[in-house]
Amino acid sequence: MTAKESWIAVDIGASVMRAWQITGDRVPGAVRQVAAPDGYTDETFEGLLLELIGGWFESGPNCVLVSGLSRVQSAAQMVPFAAVPVKPATLKPVLVPVSDPRIRLFAVPGLRQARPVDVTQGDETRVAGFLARNPSWDGVICCVGRATTWAHVSADEVVSFQAFLTGELCEQLCKTEALGPLPSDGWGGDVFIDAMEATLSRPEALASRLHGLRAQKVLGQGEDAALSVKLAGYFLGAELGASRPYWLGQHVAVIGDTPLALGYEAALKRQGAPVEKMSDEEATIAGLRVAYQALMDLD
16 A cells, blocks of 8 residues: 555544544644544444544545544444454554545454453554554553553563453442542552552452442542542552552553553552553554554555
8 A cells, every 4th residue: 555645543442532643754733532422333433533534634535544443333343353462563454444435444453362351442552652662672561541451562462461441440430429530649649559459458348448438428538539549549459459460570561641540650669560651642643653554564
């Protein structure tokens, strides 16, 4: 396929779709995004996409490269999943049919694992982006979002991975208990660390700890921000216990821009793990550039 000077990069998240216009080595404008709180149906996806990227069209078919397309109902059957172990840089985007003739839509394949059964829906792209910026890096990459993926990387291959719904559970319970969104501070303090260590040592007490937090809310014992940080600490402690084979004795890279990503960083450092960080946007754009190069290399 012949390279064009400009193309469009899109990432489909669990509830937000983001897009960037790429021109050569530059990203000339800011990210555009549109919310999709109810997910992506076959009827709404293309309309949301065109709303997001319509102002960037040039003459001729416009190349649109998408990560996370398997979140769209019908596309889940069209987008392949590559079995691990696999090098993310070798994933070949596939052409996906759309009704608008102005675009050629290509999807980055996800990753799949047979045991335990799991898939990625965009995090393979962030892993590829981190590795592109950090050649020959070995360790574990932790992509933080509504679902968090821990990917073990060696010799540029994802050897195995494990995902958790911690972010989504925190979000839903913060709404249920009227705690508000997670704050941007307090992640290195005693409230968070004590909660994290409580469930790291006794993950079987998680449900009881969460009900105790509800009781504190009812009795007015604590501010909402502190209670939400404590809630996240309980979930993260349980997750660190379950993901211990991934981070113990490993170099860990945390990818994410949310307050919860600060929690992962603080929790891992508390356990003595060396932690590097990269923003979600940087990793996503870098990973989509890797996928675009793979697309250009196709015969």
